[in-house]
Amino acid sequence: MRKTWLPFAVGVLLILAGSLLAHTIQTSGGVTVxxxxxxxxxxxxxxxxxxxxxxxxxxxxxxxxxxxxxxxxxxxxxxxxxxxxxxxxxxxxxxxxxxxxxxxxxxxxxxxxxxxxxxxxxxxxxxxxxxxxxxxxxxxxxxxxxxxxxxxxxxxxxxxxxxxxxxxxxxxxxxxxxxxxxxxxxxxxxxxxxxxxxxxxxxxxxxxxxxxxxxxxxxxxxxxxxxxxxxxxxxxxxxxxxxxxxxxxxxxxxxxxxxxxxxxxxxxxxxxxxxxxxxWIWKEVGTLVAFAGLVVLMLGTFQVLLAAPWLSSLARPAAPASEGRDRRWWLAFVLTAAIPAITFFPLMKLGQLFFPMAGFPQWITNQLLVWALANAAITLLVGLVFKAPKPSFTTHWLKSAAIAVATVAVGYASLALVDLLWHVDFRFWVLGLKPLDGLHLSYALAYLPLWTAFFLVATRSLHANLGRKGEGRGQYLFAALAMCLGFVVLLSIQYASLLATGVLAMAEPLNTIIGIQFVPLLAIVGVIAVFTYRRTNSYVPGALICALFITWYVVSGTATHWSPDFQLPIPGRG
Known part of the structure; x- marks a missing residue:
């Protein structure tokens, strides 16, 4: 029982310690916020x-x-x-x-x-x-x-x-x-x-x-x-x-x-x-610790809920099909890491055609979804020609949805509480997570099905192609790298060029800066996917948790470009 609750307790402590540090710094010397x-x-x-x-x-x-x-x-x-x-x-x-x-x-x-x-x-x-x-x-x-x-x-x-x-x-x-x-x-x-x-x-x-x-x-x-x-x-x-x-x-x-x-x-x-x-940097250190605590808290919440009577039927050990890391496994790893990064800039450009509209008012979110859904389609096509051992997943859709919603709800409650008490959120540099107001909640509900479709495909492919029998905790590292390594390479190319020549290798300044967030976020997605899969033999709970988390993250921090009262601002229009 003590081991079951340990991640939950660690998450709570990290959130409290980080948030209190952030609050202490921003009110240093008697400042009120x-x-x-x-x-x-x-x-x-x-x-x-x-x-x-x-x-x-x-x-x-x-x-x-x-x-x-x-x-x-x-x-x-x-x-x-x-x-x-x-x-x-x-x-x-x-x-x-x-x-x-x-x-x-x-x-x-x-x-x-x-x-x-x-x-x-x-x-x-x-x-x-x-x-x-x-x-x-x-x-x-x-x-x-x-x-x-x-x-x-x-x-x-x-x-x-x-x-x-x-x-x-x-x-x-x-x-x-x-x-x-x-x-x-x-x-x-x-x-x-x-x-x-x-x-x-x-x-x-x-x-x-x-x-x-x-x-x-x-x-x-x-x-x-x-x-x-x-x-x-x-x-x-x-x-x-x-x-x-x-x-x-x-x-x-x-x-x-x-x-x-x-x-x-x-x-x-x-x-x-x-x-x-x-x-000020110590405030950022505090909110970074709290962000890490949020992830640990959600994993801990999932583990605790999995022991509850109604949800305990979800619990079963993972049963991957692959025996080892052969050439096929490494090819799958490279493709998983490379394709999202290679397609990022061109698909973000294509995504500009997904104009802001009622229900989908955030232009950057729309572009990100074009990238995500196109990558889901590419993943499905690659799966048709990529002959990999087929694992036997366990799926309980209703219970998976229930545990996913409860897991993210506990994490959300932790952020709402520290925001109420201390006026701090969870962030570091370009990474930031805020509570949703009513308007942004309505946006999130509209975007959630699209993000869910992407993550169902992405996490299923991750476990089908990279899951390995007898894999230890190294599975977390490989999953995190498979999800984010392509962006690490892409950003390294961009910023190596910028530091050496003064200009980016590819003239994509806004999307390059947006891409910085993908490194920690996709690594977190990989960890959540593995943690939930190892305990349920299912890709569904992890996919739904990631969809809820990323929808919340993107919608809360992205600009709104459409409303019934205003025309879409288009540069150059009189």
């Missing part, structure tokens, strides 16, 4: 986290900064800036831009929610309305530009990380705004150099004609030199650290220039600190 909703424009609702430093009040208002995340991210993605600014004495409003997180509307509407967010920030009694800054990463420049255009004198300075003042035009927002006292942080290995500044490499941004025009320069912009006049609001400064686009909001080199600029341009922070003195 509040989850808020406030009215947006045209009937929308916006979501944000408000970080308030100790001592900030109506009697002693503090300087404040509005921070905005990038495309298909959420407010938590800017926690490094929020934590570092708040513990120095700035009030921070970390917003979900429109169509992201818990903010309604769709991507780009109402200038990304920027004007309404700035109004809300200025309405807070603890905010010094004469000392407000704006910061945005990537598409997060959209709400910054929109806020600045709506209230040109309502802020004192701005920071764009991996972005451009023209970013709003991508989704029909403000085409360009002459931002006050602007610091631009653009990575020397930024994957979007061509899109943002029309230069081949991030390290060449100083030579961008658009950047030179913004700085009023007739020669390459000198990094670190302040152009213009701080007092007049015309100051400009460039920072070009040797980091990639996703590292601009996840590195000391990316965060420090923003902290430094706001300490220079805004007055009244209560606790000035050196810009490189940063603690």
């Amino acid at each position: 509040e989850d808020v909703r406030f009215p947006g424009d045209k009937g929308t609702t916006l979501s944000a986290l408000v970080y308030t430093p100790p001592g900030a009040s109506a009697a002693r208002p503090a300087p404040a900064v509005l921070v905005g995340h990038g495309y298909i991210n959420t407010r938590e993605m800017q926690s490094a800036f929020a934590i570092e600014l708040a513990r120095r004495g700035f009030v921070v409003l970390a917003m979900d831009q429109s169509g992201h997180g818990y903010s309604t509307g769709i991507v780009g509407t109402n200038d990304f929610g920027g004007p309404a967010a700035l109004r809300y920030l200025k309405s807070l009694p603890q905010v010094d309305k004469a000392n407000i800054g704006l910061e945005g990463h990537s598409l997060g420049g959209g709400p910054v530009v929109g806020a600045a255009a709506s209230d040109p004198d309502g802020y004192r300075s701005a920071v764009l990380e991996g972005s451009t003042p023209a970013i709003g035009a991508v989704f029909g927002g403000q085409a360009k705004v002459d931002l006050r006292n602007l610091a631009l942080v653009f990575g020397g290995y930024d994957e979007f150099a061509q899109l943002m500044w029309q230069v081949e490499k991030g390290s060449d941004v100083e030579n961008s004609k658009a950047l030179q025009a913004l700085f009023g320069a007739t020669a390459p912009v000198v990094e670190g030199r302040i152009y213009g006049d701080l007092g007049a609001g015309t100051a400009r400064v460039l920072h070009n650290p040797a980091i990639t686009h996703p590292w601009e909001h996840f590195s000391i080199a990316g965060v420090a220039p923003a902290v430094d600029w706001f300490q220079q341009t805004l007055d009244g922070e209560a606790n000035p600190l050196p810009p490189t003195q940063q603690i």
Whole structure:
């Protein structure tokens, strides 16, 4: 009995320890964090986290900064800036831009929610309305530009990380705004150099004609030199650290220039600190530990439920058909790993034809499903010509569905609880898992059957082709590698090229960054699939757990592009 409950207990402890560490870091020095909703424009609702430093009040208002995340991210993605600014004495409003997180509307509407967010920030009694800054990463420049255009004198300075003042035009927002006292942080290995500044490499941004025009320069912009006049609001400064686009909001080199600029341009922070003195990474360590705890908790929940009387008939040892790792086994391993990675870029492009629509409103999710379902079809076709021993699976559909739902429900409850208590979720860098609100739950229910179809095929093929008699715990490693190794190789090729030449081997910046998440997620899928198969001789429970988990993950963190109230924003449309 004690052994049965051990993974469950370990999962709970990891979640509690990791979440408490994350909470402790983001409230360091007496900072409070509040989850808020406030009215947006045209009937929308916006979501944000408000970080308030100790001592900030109506009697002693503090300087404040509005921070905005990038495309298909959420407010938590800017926690490094929020934590570092708040513990120095700035009030921070970390917003979900429109169509992201818990903010309604769709991507780009109402200038990304920027004007309404700035109004809300200025309405807070603890905010010094004469000392407000704006910061945005990537598409997060959209709400910054929109806020600045709506209230040109309502802020004192701005920071764009991996972005451009023209970013709003991508989704029909403000085409360009002459931002006050602007610091631009653009990575020397930024994957979007061509899109943002029309230069081949991030390290060449100083030579961008658009950047030179913004700085009023007739020669390459000198990094670190302040152009213009701080007092007049015309100051400009460039920072070009040797980091990639996703590292601009996840590195000391990316965060420090923003902290430094706001300490220079805004007055009244209560606790000035050196810009490189940063603690935010420990919050990310905490939420990573909690994420790992979630996986262990779900496995432990499955094991505990399997001993329950009604579900105990599911329990039986796996009976794979293969005797050993012969050439056929290794070929199956290579194909399992390689095909999803090889098809990723072309199928994501094809997936753009799965336009957002009622029931399926998330364009990136639609593209991922085209990739997934096409790979399911390829797997079935390969299975027709790939002569492998046929295992005898056990299938109990109703009980498998029941145990899968209960397993994921327990994991979901753990996240909902720590979010309620401490305003933290489970994440690390580009990996992030959030609770679902009612709207996103309806999206998840629509997408779930499609993800289920994919995982039923994928996990059945995994066990049929790679299951081996007498296999020990090494089965977990081989399954995880079979699922994610292709993406490890693909990303290694992309980033080896980027670090060596300054450009990606294949010009797929957005999908390359999306692909980073596939490495841990697919490894987790492999572990869940093996854990459940070894205890049930069935691919069905694992497939259903993975479908529920991945649907939840993707829908909660991906942008919405369609709603009944708004037209689909298409770049270039008048």
